[in-house]
Amino acid sequence: MSNALQAEDSAALLEQARQCGQESSRLDRLGCYDNLFLDEQRAPTDSVELPPLWHSVISQEEKRSADDFGLIVSAEGDQVLMTVPARGTTPPRPVLVLACEKLITRFQVHLPNALDTARVSLRVVADGRDVTQQWRVRDNGHVVSGGRGLPAIETLRQLLSASELVLSSDTAALDGLRFDVSGLRQQIQPLRSACRW
Known part of the structure; x- marks a missing residue:
């Protein structure tokens, strides 16, 4: 040059x-x-193999206005996707994901920057309720999974009345993340119906 x-x-x-x-x-x-x-390498690139759910989340979040931090719910057939970005973070933001995909309930956090570990200890605090679990790190470190199927359902049932979820973890990328889940009990109904719980 x-x-x-x-x-x-x-x-x-x-x-x-x-x-x-x-x-x-x-x-x-x-x-x-x-x-x-x-550095652009910090965000997932086309060379990183990510699942279809990741791309659906990205597509849904791209339609969100900059000042909207609430739940967005979309349904297509028996597939339901709920997303909410972390408050107080800069784009690209971590996103809390609740999904019914192929009749399986999923509860995840999608991260723009990959973690380099297989599991993380995570505490979810929701309006006085406290759930501590080991979450698995999947998809090249970009997806932190709180479970799928029955484990995800059991966790979500404990959080239905919450208006905000706050994560606590030794992993800096997750510690302190806050998600506005106001109206979760009502808005999760399409997901519950699709996944039959």
Whole structure:
């Protein structure tokens, strides 16, 4: 690359950084800088094999407005997908996922940055209820699974009355994540019907 092209790229990058500085919200400003300067290898790429559910979650979350942190529910046939992004994080955000896929209930957290471990100890605090479990890390570290089938159902039943879920873990990427699940008991009905519980 010639010096002239490098100078042009540097000038364009500097101008984009100045535009980030104009964001009024600190969180939006940080997100803008992250999108501009973070190494793209940290987010999943096409070279990483991820399951169809991952891509469905991405597609659903792309339709979300920037200030919406509530549950989104979509249903197609007997497949139901519920997603909610972590509050207080910058894009791309971790996403709490509840799904009925092939008649199996799934309870997961999808992470934009992969974990390098097979299991994590996780405590889910929900309006005074406290559930501590070992969750499995799947799909090249991007999916943390709280169970599927009966284990997922048993956990979810304990959380139905919650308005917010807060995660506590020794794993920094999960510790302190907060999810607004207001109305979960009503909004989960299509999932319960599809997965027959």
